[in-house]
Structures are given as structure tokens and as C-alpha cells.
Amino acid sequence: MSKLLHPKATAVWLVDNTTLTFKQIGDFTGFHELEIQGIADGDVAVGVKGFDPIANNQLVQAEIDRAENDPLYKMKLKHNPAARDEDKRRGPRYTPLSKRQDRPNAILWLVKFHPELSDGQISKLVGTTKPTIQSIRERTHWNIQNMQPIDPVALGLCKQSELDAAVAKAAKSANAMTDDERRKLVSTEQSLDMDTEPRLPSNMEGLETFSLSDPRDEDDKKDEDYSDADSFFNLPGSSDDEDDQPR
Structure with missing residues (x-):
């Protein structure tokens, strides 16, 4: 895209050499019409020499003539094939x-x-x-x-x-998480409401079925009848005779 060279100097030239309105000159050069009026009054751009856009191949006389006949017409900058892709920056950005x-x-x-x-x-x-x-x-x-x-x-x-x-x-x-993946994450409140499966500490794994008793003893206990309350006070394998012997 072509850009206007020396816009303020061009505005000075257009004010001095044409009958264009302040708004038309402002639209073409990128200034506010009040600034163009200031140039015409001599309050702005004092000492700035006018820059002829026609002689510098930025504007054609036909555009000026058309704009002078139609106050609503906006002039267009002359197309310059050499200015293609000039907006693309190369290297670091210039900082004022x-x-x-x-x-x-x-x-x-x-x-x-x-x-x-x-x-x-x-x-x-x-x-x-x-x-x-x-x-x-x-x-x-x-x-x-x-x-x-x-x-x-x-x-x-x-x-x-x-x-x-x-x-x-x-x-x-960096293969970072995308916005969609972030939306799929469970919130803290939701994760606290979820049912968690109880787990043993890693150093206790494998001991959940461990027992100190003999499995055969467990089977014998299942066959015993404890309906009589006195049987709870009898040790396994003991007899009444042993209780009666003097100590």
C-alpha cells in the first residue's frame, strides 16, 4: 500500500495551489480539517515548504480537478507498484x-x-x-x-x-494446553464432590489380605456353637477335669 510522502508539506502545497476544501485536504493528508485551516491562517506549519505531490508522482492533476468540482469527493493517492508490501516490517520494530x-x-x-x-x-x-x-x-x-x-x-x-x-x-x-483443553478440566468443587476409591499407602499394599490366624482355625470356629453363654468362658481344648485339679 502506497503512503503519502511529507504529508504536512503536501498539505501546505495543496492549500497554496488549489481550491480544495479543508476537509478534502485533511482526508488526503491525514490531518484534521482544523489543522488545515491553521495552515491556511498561518498558525500551523510555519516555515514549511510546500511539497508538490504531482511532480513527485503521488497525485495526478485529474484527481485535483475532480475534487475541486465536487466538494464531497475524496482524492486517491496514485498507485505505485514499487510500494507493494511496504507495510510489512523487516527486523525489530522502531520505537519512538x-x-x-x-x-x-x-x-x-x-x-x-x-x-x-x-x-x-x-x-x-x-x-x-x-x-x-x-x-x-x-x-x-x-x-x-x-x-x-x-x-x-x-x-x-x-x-x-x-x-x-x-x-x-x-x-x-511449546505444545501448551489449548483453551478447549482447559475447558475440559474439572473444577476444584467438582473434584471434591467425586467419589474417591479408598487406597492403602504404598508401603501397605499387598497386606490387605494378611491375617495372623490359621485359615483352618477359622473354619473350626464357624462350626462351634456359642448359643450357651457359659461356653465363652471355656478356653478351646480345655476340660472340666483340668479345672478341678488342685494347683
Whole structure:
């Protein structure tokens, strides 16, 4: 997609050399119509030399003529085949000077809340270098004590869609749990309500059927009759004669 070169200088030229409305010039150059009015009044862009969009192959005279005859018409930038895919970034993102002081805070936020992101992904998101990221990961950065984690989207260093795409890519490469798999997990309340099967400790396994008595004795006890209460006081195998013998 082609982009307008020197939009403010182009706006100055259009104000000086055409009868276009302020809104038409603002729509074409990307400024508010009040700013264009300020240019016409001499309050804005003082000392800026006009940039001819026709001579620089960005606009054709036919577009200007049509717009001058129709105040509602929006001029279109001349198509430039050489400008194809110029929006695609190559290398680290450029960070304005006014936001570079916030970049370490954004890196700290990404390292803390998205550790799955690689150094290369963080570098492309906020426009930094891998040694800087590594120093923040290892907390050896010279200003680490004064840094606070701040969302890079809130700082304007990247878009939310770019951050989401990077996180999704990192999660996929790491075989992390997907959102659908997380939904299938049982909550804590549900797991507490489930019936649990009693289990013996690992050091007691195999002893659940252990008994000190002889199985044959168990069979003999089944045949004995304890309907008489006095029989409980008689030891097995004892006789009345033994009880009567003097001791």
C-alpha cells in the first residue's frame, strides 16, 4: 500500500495551489480539517515548504480537478507498484524516542506474564535487542530495581492482535494446553464432590489380605456353637477335669 510522502508539506502545497476544501485536504493528508485551516491562517506549519505531490508522482492533476468540482469527493493517492508490501516490517520494530524509556517495563511485563515467548518474539513486539531481554530475564539489568511491569499494549508499543498472535504461536510450538483443553478440566468443587476409591499407602499394599490366624482355625470356629453363654468362658481344648485339679 502506497503512503503519502511529507504529508504536512503536501498539505501546505495543496492549500497554496488549489481550491480544495479543508476537509478534502485533511482526508488526503491525514490531518484534521482544523489543522488545515491553521495552515491556511498561518498558525500551523510555519516555515514549511510546500511539497508538490504531482511532480513527485503521488497525485495526478485529474484527481485535483475532480475534487475541486465536487466538494464531497475524496482524492486517491496514485498507485505505485514499487510500494507493494511496504507495510510489512523487516527486523525489530522502531520505537519512538518518547516511548523508549518505557520499553524495559514492557519487556519485564512480557517476561513475567508470558514466559513462553522467545527473545526473538519479544524483540519484534517492542523493538529491542536480545541482550537487553536476557539481562531483564536474569535480573541483571542496571535499572531492574526501579522497573515496573507494564502491558506493552497499554504503552502503545504493540497492538493487542500482535501480542495475541505471538502468544498463540509460542503456545503452539511449546505444545501448551489449548483453551478447549482447559475447558475440559474439572473444577476444584467438582473434584471434591467425586467419589474417591479408598487406597492403602504404598508401603501397605499387598497386606490387605494378611491375617495372623490359621485359615483352618477359622473354619473350626464357624462350626462351634456359642448359643450357651457359659461356653465363652471355656478356653478351646480345655476340660472340666483340668479345672478341678488342685494347683
